[in-house]
Amino acid sequence: MPINEKLFRLLIDNAMVGVYIVDEEQLFQYVNPALTAMLGYTSEEVIGTFRFPSFIHPDDIPLLVHNYQQRLSGEIPSARYEARALHKSGRVVNIEIYGTYVDINGKRSLAGTVIDITQRVTAEQALEELNRTLEQRIATELALSREKDRMVMQQSRFAALGEMVAGIAHQWRQPLNMLGMSVQALQLAHGKGILTAEFMERHTEKSLEVLKYMSQTIDDFRNFFRPETAPRNFRLDEAVERVVVFFTSSVNTIAITTDVQNRATMCGHMNELSQVLLNILNNARDALLERQVEAPAIVVAVTRSDTANLIRVSDNGGGIPDELIDRVFDPFFSTKDAAKGTGLGLYMVKSIVEKSMKGTVTVRNTGTGAEFTITLPFPGADDCGVERKGEHT
Ligand SMILES: Nc1ncnc2c1ncn2[C@@H]1O[C@H](COP(=O)(O)OP(=O)(O)OP(=O)(O)O)[C@@H](O)[C@H]1O
Ligand SMILES: [Mg+2]
Structure with a gap:
């Protein structure tokens, strides 16, 4: 069955991708509804008035012109590339263009298709950004977690120290009482004039014993908490x-x-x-x-x-x-x-x-x-x- 122009037209008018034809001066000769929707214009506004580069982001125009010339001169039959287009509202639309050289009624022209790849590009950019900052973020998190560990260690050392001091204090309460009483007894005996050498000797010996116990307590606690x-x-x-x-x-x-x-x-x-x-x-x-x-x-x-x-x-x-x-x-x-x-x-x-x-x-x-x-x-x-x-x- 021969496919006539009407059928072709129907297909292109209803295509989900943008379709265009531009002449030698890049002036639009045809745009399908998908492309005008993509750019926010009507076909009446575009055809015969706009040139292809008018829709392209200024930074990408050199690339577009280069590709265009290559195809027009016959250097390459077709080109497929990505560029940034500008929607009527000013918003950037990322597009992928597939353009081919065609001869229409003896006139050099270019026909092509355009798809909107904004979503893909945005996702790719987000991923790139994520990758770029990931290393930095990991480094920051690691530093934070190390700092937290250091603080916890520091606090736990203080806690152990507190434990040790509390333990020693507890162990010392009794002996300190005893020492106090011993000193008081000496003072009392001296005051009453009954401080004999034997009395003195007994109290000194007892006090030294208590002091030895107290000193031992320090060693015990030290050993207990000493890191190995x-x-x-x-x-x-x-x-x-x-x-x-x-x-x-x-x-x-x-x-x-x-x-x-x-x-x-x-x-x-x-x-x-x-x-x-x-x-x-x-x-x-x-x-x-x-x-x-x-x-x-x-x-x-x-x-x-x-x-x-x-x-x-x-x-x-x-x-x-x-x-x-x-x-x-x-x-x-x-x-x-x-x-x-x-x-x-x-x-x-x-x-x-x-x-x-x-x-x-x-x-x-x-x-x-x-x-x-x-x-x-x-x-x-x-x-x-x-x-x-x-x-x-
Ligand atoms: N044997 C237990 N019986 C009842 N509650 C407990 C018991 N052990 C732990 N807990 C509960 O768990 C909590 C956390 O214990 P953890 O030892 O981590 O901290 P802490 O005793 O409150 O403070 P720190 O040990 O740092 O001085 C306690 O505050 C307490 O509520
Ligand atoms: Mg506890």
Whole structure:
């Protein structure tokens, strides 16, 4: 069936892409409705009046003219390129042009199609911009997160320092009283004229003993909080006992029980585990004292499952409200007033357990109180190697 001009016309008038014909001077001879819609003009306004470059962004005109001349001179039969057109409203329309040289009634002309690619170009530009700024944004975020880590470390050091000072202060209260009384007794005896050499000797000896104990306390606390550098082998149950003894020395109203069913060795930093346990124990103490529980008790159990060593700390302090329990490991989450809690305790616990000990820590309410479980999966770092020999001989 021969396809006549009418059919062609119908197709082009209804085409979804813009279609044009321009003459040798680039004057529009024909534009279809899709193209006029794209540019915001009517075909009457365009045909015979406008030249192709009138619609093109000034910066892209040289490219257009170049392509046009190449085709008109027969250098290339067709060209496909992108340019920016200007809508009647002044808005930029990104277009892709496919133009071909044609001979119409012996006259050199160009016919072509135009599609609107604004959406694609905008998306590409956004992507480019994103890529360009991504590196910068990652660097900024990294710096921010490092700064946050540094602040958290700083705060946790202060917290440890506070812990140490509070511990020493607690241990010193009694001996300071004793020293005070001893000095008063000397003064009193001297005033009454009964200060014998023997009396003097006894009091001095006693005072020196007390001072020695006080000095020892400083060393104990220093050692407890001193950061270790190289990982060492240590027994989980021994680490737990050490913390419990330390904790009991400052808290004597709470019944603390240890339940050791696993004497596994692990390789790492014992002081880190001490910090972890101490934070959990301190929280239990706070809950028990704050809620004035009648028979306050804490149980620390060292056990194992088929796949991991487990340390479990449970208390009977009433537990954590359900709506808060998911947030207790978040940094700066605290229900205590600013003087009592920074909200970094459990955040530190989580980061030490996960990053340094390659384990996990979870919490649940038992009905009577909170229960924290530290899971240290096998085959974990249970042997530092080199040291083992020395340790077992
Ligand atoms: N054993 C527990 N019983 C009840 N609530 C607890 C217990 N342990 C933790 N919490 C809750 O979790 C919160 C967060 O604990 P976390 O140790 O992170 O911070 P904090 O104790 O408030 O302050 P910080 O430890 O920094 O001094 C506590 O404020 C408390 O509300
Ligand atoms: Mg705490």
